[in-house]
Amino acid sequence: RPLSKERRSGQKQVHSHENWSLSPEEFEIWDRLYRIKESDGVKEPVLPQSHFETLENLEDISEHEEEATHKLSLSEWSIWQNRPFPTFMVDHSDRCYNFISVMEMIELLRNEQGDCSYELEIQPHLRIEDVHVQRNKSHLSVANSA
Amino acid sequence: MEAAEGEEGLLLTQRLRAAVHYMACGLCQEVAEDKGMEFSKQAMAPIAEITFRQCKNFAKDLEMFTRHAKQSTITTEDVKLLARRSSSYITQKSDEITSSDHIHRGKK
DSSP: OHHHHHHHHHHHGGGGOOOSSOOHHHHHHIIIIIOOOGGGOOOEEEOOOOOOTTSOOOSOOOOOOGGGEEEOOSSTTGGGTTSOOOOSSSOOOHHHHHHHHHHHHHHHHTTOOSSOHHHHHHGGGOOGGGSOOOSOGGGOHHHHHO | OTGGGHHHHHHHHHHHHHHHHHHHHHHHHHHHHHHTOOOOHHHHHHHHHHHHHHHHHHHHHHHHHHHHTTOSSOOHHHHHHHTTTSOTHHHHHHHHHHHHHOOOOOOO
């Protein structure tokens, strides 16, 4: 395919220029093959900005045109996330496995009504000296039955 | 890691889980009252479990940060590094604690 041929020739030239920026040839290739233009009919992908509900947010929230962008979602495929996805060169991290485990746990709890199996399983292990008992003891079912 | 500690370690892990769950439910309750809403038990349980597992992440990172600084005692500086990617609330908090308690990282 002519496309991949062009891409490869573009890569070859990387060695010939030491600049951080694109060479005119690379720019031309980027502009023609990869750059998102209005005529493409696709929205520019943007990552969601972090926002802390319970803290003052010191990071400036830049107001971009929401309409023109496609905010990449980390939750719309949550039902796929209770199993490890394939990897290429980088293995899943412990953090990643923790995430998968909790997604699996949520999947198991999803259809439960009333008593929570997780709570029933660990409640016998609670030692009251381990926890800071709140003023209002009656607020927790755990406290009531413990 | 849990398995390597055997039966006793597993019991200890569950005890810790139970304590985290208890505290997490308490905090959820506060949020619920604040927001005028409710948490189902099935919603609080994963929050507790995430918290429990996040403690493992923090513990490992803190250990590595401390070792990276050629220290053996974890200090507030290491804790600040946990929050390096986000806003500086932790930095403010830690500075408050530092100024009131006079905690200083040992020299060199």
